[in-house]
Amino acid sequence: MYNLKEKEMIFVFTGPDGSGRKTISKLVGDTLQMKSVISYTTRERRHYEVEGIDYHYITREQFLEAEKNEEFFESVEIDGNFYGIKEQEIVDRFESKGCIYLVLNIEGTEQLKEKFGDKVIRVFVHVDRETAVQRQKERGNSEEEIELHLNHFDQDLLYKEQCETAVENYELAHTVFEVTQTIEKYLLEKTK
Ligand SMILES: Nc1ncnc2c1ncn2[C@@H]1O[C@H](COP(=O)(O)OP(=O)(O)OP(=O)(O)O)[C@@H](O)[C@H]1O
Numbered sequence: 001m002y003n004l005k006e007k008e009m010i011f012v013f014t015g016p017d018g019s020g021r022k023t024i025s026k027l028v029g030d031t032l033q034m035k036s037v038i039s040y041t042t043r044e045r046r047h048y049e050v051e052g053i054d055y056h057y058i059t060r061e062q063f064l065e066a067e068k069n070e071e072f073f074e075s076v077e078i079d080g081n082f083y084g085i086k087e088q089e090i091v092d093r094f095e096s097k098g099c100i101y102l103v104l105n106i107e108g109t110e111q112l113k114e115k116f117g118d119k120v121i122r123v124f125v126h127v128d129r130e131t132a133v134q135r136q137k138e139r140g141n142s143e144e145e146i147e148l149h150l151n152h153f154d155q156d157l158l159y160k161e162q163c164e165t166a167v168e169n170y171e172l173a174h175t176v177f178e179v180t181q182t183i184e185k186y187l188l189e190k191t192k
């Protein structure tokens, strides 16, 4: 397992599905010139997703083989599908910059927090249940998928209290501004 170096940090965007983590993290990452790493998943590609941009879509066999070879930095099973981030890709990212961001479910976030402590800053993004459902419907998620997400919505919300920072995501520009400022503070602190 890769051990983060002294000044290396990971910002993890977490929270319930549909809260806007991917959207916010991308905009904040672009603003701060901070990059992410694309996850591998065995989940089927949704019609609006693109291979190599949203995920790398692989078979269960490929995933299990990679797991056997200890290629994953972290991995989880969610609603019957596997998700993971390749360690080598994390190492490559850290070579070009000392901080990266990831968008993870709560279990994966907690795994990294336990391993790396203060080097992991958790940004919890949240909206109310109705808004999360509405956004997923508008984006074209199936009813079944939304239902699966809702099964752990309330449980996911409880994790907010444990995170280093939390933000409500209603007005996009405002949320991005707030999160950018928060992350900048952590980055400034790191350079001291
Ligand atoms: N502030 C906002 N106002 C309106 N729509 C938003 C806002 N933030 C995100 N969205 C939209 O909501 C949908 C879900 O956002 P996003 O994919 O970023 O969420 P997520 O938390 O990563 O969840 P998931 O894992 O389900 O994708 C997207 O269609 C996105 O464009």
Ligand SMILES: Nc1nc2c(ncn2[C@@H]2O[C@H](COP(=O)(O)O)[C@@H](O)[C@H]2O)c(=O)[nH]1
Pocket: 017, 039, 040, 043, 074, 075, 076, 078, 083, 084, 085, 103, 104, 105, 106, 107, 108, 109
């Ligand atoms: N722990 C990890 N969580 C991941 C990874 N890639 C994505 N995710 C999270 O999984 C759920 C479901 O995602 P969906 O795209 O199928 O709706 C969501 O919370 C993602 O943020 C990963 O590599 N590890």
